[in-house]
Amino acid sequence: MKLITAIIQPDRLDHVREALIQADITRITVSRVTGHGRQEDIEIYRGQKIAPNLIPKIRIDIAVNNEFVDITVDTIIQSASHGAGEIGDGKIFITPLEECVRIRTRERGGKAI
Amino acid sequence: MSKRILTTIFLLLVSSLFHPGIAHAASEVATDTGITSWMLTSTALVLLMVPGLAMFYGGLVRTKNVIGTMMHSFAAMVIIGVIWPLVGYALSFGPGVFGGFIGWDNKYFMLQGIDESIMPTHIPEYVFAMFQGKFAIITPALIAGAFAERVNFKGYAVFIALWSIFVYSPICHWVWATDGFLFNLGAAGAIDFAGGTVVHISSGITALVAALYLGKRRGYPNNVMQPNNLVMTLIGAGLLWVGWFGFNAGSAIASNLATARALTVTQVAAAAGAFTWMIIEIFQHGKATSLGVASGILAGLVAITPAAGVVQPSGAFALGALAAVFCYSAILIKNKLGYDDSLDAFGVHGVGGIVGALALVFFIRPSWMAEAAAKVGGMWTVWQQLGVQATAVGVTVFYAGFVSFILLFLVEKTIGLRINENDEMSGLDHSMHGEHGYGLINLN
Secondary structure (H helix, E strand, O other), X not given: OEEEEEEEOHHHHHHHXXXXXXXXXXXXXXXXXXXXXXXXXXXXXXXXXXXXXXXXXXXXXXXEOHHHHXXXXXXXXXXXXXXXXXXXXXXXXXXXXXXXXXXXXXOEHHHHO | OHHHHHHHXXXXXXXXXXXXXXXXXXXXXOOOHHHHHHHHHHHHHHHHHHHHHHHHHHHHOOHHHHHHHHHHHHHHHHHHHHHHHHHHHHHHHOOEEOOOOEEOOHHHHHHHHHOOOEOOOOOEHHHHHHHHHHHHHHHHHHHOOOOOOOEOHHHHHHHHHHHHHHHHHHHHHHHHOOXXXXXXXXXXXXXXXXXXXXXXXXXXXXXXXXXXXXXOOOOOOOOOOOOOOHHHHHHHHHHHHHHHHHHHHHHHOOOOHHHHHHHHHHHHHHHHHHHHHHHHHHHHHOOOOHHHHHHHHHHHHHHHOOOOOXXXXXXXXXXXXXXXXXXXXXXXXXXXXXXXXXXOHHHHHHHHHHHHHHHHHHHEOHHHHHHHHHHHOOOOOHHHHHHHHHHHHHHHHHHHHHHHHHHHHHHHHHOOOEOOHHHHHHOHHHHHHOOOOOOOOOOO
């Protein structure tokens, strides 16, 4: 089991969600987060240019069984990038997942995902 | 001394040449402070509807579009606020030119000729010009609900400027100028007390044409598009209701019985509309929604707008209820057909306006019908008046629809109206204005 954590641009969230559903990955958790990256986002407030040091991003968490890791990652890569890819398109982290429990049935492991 | 007497006699002779039989002083109209005060108040109340509309629409869109959507209303205040005193008033209320197609009078250009003018209604003409200017501001802002969340700000700005000149001013001239052809149609003119055709049908039809021409938002209707702030929408609906008293009761251009009648029926129709909508929802879904109540308020107010001068409270109750039923059905049909009139500018203003303008004939107070019959010197029936109303509605629908399509086409092909997908997905706030409505954390 792996936990796939993707940090993406807010404007690609709908594309990613649609693509994941098409690929039968339907169990996801989405959060609004802010963070630092290489991307610079210049905003204008009353004529003054301000470069905020925290940029809004979307974080998607998906727990998957090992055979679904590749398709999930590929789907996110394809649907989250702007055109051929731009600075700020985001990152994907894959971490080993020790255990998974479904609260309703007390099931554990792969079948609980 | 004798020179002065001679001058006086000369002046009297000259003035009697120009005003045969009438002493000069008698033709001057005095300002009535009571009427002027109410009209000044009404002018401010109608302007209050524009931020009200900004809040109503602003709360209904997704978080990333709240500023862009509110800016559509504020941009109308800014852009029409400039155009109206410049040429809009002259085009709407000047004497008819081009066979009555539109008005024009050089002295109204930049309002320069009305500095001393007091109207026969005993108010300074400045007050009337500003009062009418608020109507010209809110009308194009209503259209923005149809293409919310997907238009270029520059294209929108140019579109409403052109629309105000080529659609609003001609229709306003036909319906409200004393020499307009719809003002003089039939026995006592097409009944449009405060803007059923001029404001609501014209903007509603344009909204429908725009929604069809520009196409739906990305993801509509499969992705859920939740309102970002219904609290703000409700405050906006409340401000619209309050402002509507200026809109309707002010349109009497008086402070008397007619004003009181207009105010009363406005209140009754708004409540009846909201009440009916609420009952329909309770029966259909088991729950009354706040957005349903707000929509019902608007439907009732829109329907009573043309009728506020001629119907009694029973008629207002009926018009409010009818408007709620028709607008509710129109929104259901829209969902079936799948076109994206995002905030139901056509569903509420177009449909509600048409219902009000046509159905009002069945509730006209008898004294109005008697006066109309006296004017034609015989009979004047409800059905004849319905014909007049249908003509006014038909002319407005056809003209506004046709010209708006041309304007939309021109703006789309030159400046661009529909934004590209990346800008649409990042939201108008960021892509059009470089701002966020609620700070970083609440982005969606």
